[in-house]
Amino acid sequence: MPEIRASRDVPTASRLTVLELRVRNHPGAMSHITGLFARRAFNLEAILCVPDPGDAGATSTMLLGVADEPRLEQVERQLEKLHDVLAVRQRPDLPADYFMGLLRPAPSVAG
C-alpha cells in the first residue's frame, strides 16, 4: 500500500512566517485564534503567548509561526476580524528558527 501523506507538504523552517498578535487576555481568546487556523486547514507550527507588562494582564502578545503560503494574507485578515485580536503584523525581523531556539531540553534528572 502506498504511504498516506498529508496533501499539503510539510513546511520547512525556511518557509515559516512569524505573525505577532496583540490580543485581549481572557479565556477563549486562544480558542478563537487556533480555531480560525484549524477551520481553514491552515497549519500552525508554533505558538508563544506572553502577558503584556504594564496593563495589569489585560492584553497579551502572541507570536505565531505559520506556513508562508498564498492564503496567509487571507488568514491575517480573518485574524484582524476577531474581536479579541487588537493588532496583527508580520515580524520579518525574527528568524525562521526563532521558536526552535526557545526550546530548551529539560535538565536530565540525576541518575
Next chain:
Amino acid sequence: MKTNGANLLRILLERQGIDTIAGIPGGAILPFYDALHRSRIRHILTRHEQGAGFIAQGMARVTGRAAVALATSGPGATNLITAIADARLDSVPLVAITGQVPQALIGTDAFQEVDAYGLTLPITKHNFLVRSAAELMDVVPQAFAIAESGRPGPVAIDVPKDVQNATIEFEASDLPEPGRREGIAACADAAIDELASLLARAERPVLYLGGGVIAAGAADLARELAHRACAPVVSTLMALGAVPPEDPLFMGMLGMHGTKGTNQLLEEADLLFAIGARFDDRATGKVAEFCPRATIAHVDIDRAEIGKIKRPFLGLVGDAADVLRRLLARLEPAPRPAWCARAAHLRAAHPLRHPPCVEDPLHPVNVCRFLGESLAPDAIVTTDVGQHQMWMAQAYPVRRPRTFLTSGGLGTMGFGLPAAIGASLAAPGRRVVCVSGDGSILMNIQELATLAELDLPVAVVLFNNDHLGLVRQQQELFYNRRFEASRFHAAPDFAALARAFGIRGVRIDPLAGDPLGDLAAALAAPGPCLIDVPIHEGLNVLPMVPPGAANHQTIVETSTREVAHA
C-alpha cells in the same frame, strides 16, 4: 438598586430597545424567564429553539436591527446552532442568549451541560461566556454593537445559572449606554477617484450587487449608479429587491440559476463592479472562468472579502452607501447605448422557459409570477430551500429591499415558516407569505402552533411535488437518474395538518376551472393559512450550471418530462 444578574440582563435588553424575544425556557435559563415576568419585553414561546432562532432572524432581516433568541443550556443551545450558523453565512445581526449550568458544575458533564461557547465559536462573529453578573454590563452592549457593526452577524452569550442568580448592586448611573452600530472609517478620496475613472473608461460595465447593498441601505444609490453609468445590474440571491425587476437595466440573478443571457452578459463585460458581494461559488461558477474579460472593482465593508476569491484590480473597504454616494458625486452620466441595447437583447432573447398560464397555471414559474401580481408591493416573502426557492428567485418580482427573506449561504430547509413569523412580528399589518416545499415545511412544522397562537397574517404556500425536488433534479441531471431517497412515499394531508394546528388549510385542486383564482381567494382571506399547491413532480429549475462548472456551461433544457408538461 439591588437585584440579580437575570434582572440586570433584562434591564440591559430593554435599554437596547428589544421589545420581542423568541425562545423556550428550561432549567438553566429559568432565572432570566423569571425576570422577564416583570418586563415589557414580549416573549414568543416557540415549539423548537431552531424556530426561535429563525423567528429572531425574520425580525432582524426585516428591520436590519439585531434580534434576540433565547434557549436553555444543553439541548436548547444545540437546537439554536443551525439558526446561528445561518445568520453567520447571511450576515444577519442576531444575539443568541443561552443559559448554562452553574459555573461550579462547568466541566463536570452536569445535567444539560454542553460547551455552548465552544460550539458557537466558529459560527458567530463573537461569543461570550459570562463569568459574573457585573460582566453583563459590558457584554450585553458589546454583543449588540458587534452584531450590528461593520458586516452584521450573530453573537452568542452563554450565561451560567449562578451568574443569573448572583446579587448585584448598582446605581442607575452605572448602567452602560446601549450598544450601537459603529461606523467604519471612510475610504480615501483617491480610491473613489480611481473607481470613478475606471467606470468612466469602461465600455461594458456591469454592477454585481450582493446582500451588503441591502444591509448598507444602499439599494437606491446602486440603482442610481446603474442609470448614471448605463451599467446593467446582476444580483445575488441575497440582493434581490435592491433593484426592482421592472428596471430596464436589471438582469436578474447571476450564477447557477441565472438566465443564459445574464451569464452571457458577464462573459462580455469589461468591468465588473462588485458591491457588497462575496463571489460565492453559486454566483461565480468555476471561478477561473468567471467574467474572463472584466477588470474587477470590489467594494465591501469586510476587508477579508476583498481578494478572498478573486483578486480585484481595485478593492475598497467601506460602507457601500458611503462609497456610492461619493462616487455619484463625481460621476458624469455616460450613455452606453450599444451596451444597454446588448443587455436588453440578451434579456429578451433568454427568458425563463415555461408553459403559458392558460395551459399550465400551476407550473411553478406561473405560480411565482401570479404571487407577484396578487401580493402588495410591501408584502414580505420568505422561502425554504430547494426548487421552490430558486423558482421564486427567478420568477417572483422582488420590488423592495428586505421583502425577500431566504437562507442563502447555509441553505437551511426549515427557515421559511419561523422566519415568516418573525417578519410578521416585525412588520405588523403586512401580508407575509412563506413559499415552502413539502420537504422543507416539515422541518419546522411545529411552528404552526406558534403561528396559530399569535394569529398573524402569515400564509404558507406549499409547492407540493412529493419530492425533495432539488435533490431529485440533481439525481436526474448528474447521477444518471438514480433516484435515491428523494421521493416521499407517504405524505401528510397538509391542509388537514394545518387545521389540526388550528389554522385555515386549503388544498388547491389542479383540475378546477381556475386554480390560480382559488389560490388568490385563499390568500385574500385574513389570518394565517396554509395553501397546498400541487406541482408537477418531474420539473427542473432551469437554467442550471452544474456544480463546479463554468457559468457559460449552463444547462437550458433537460428532461422529456419538461417537454411533456410544457
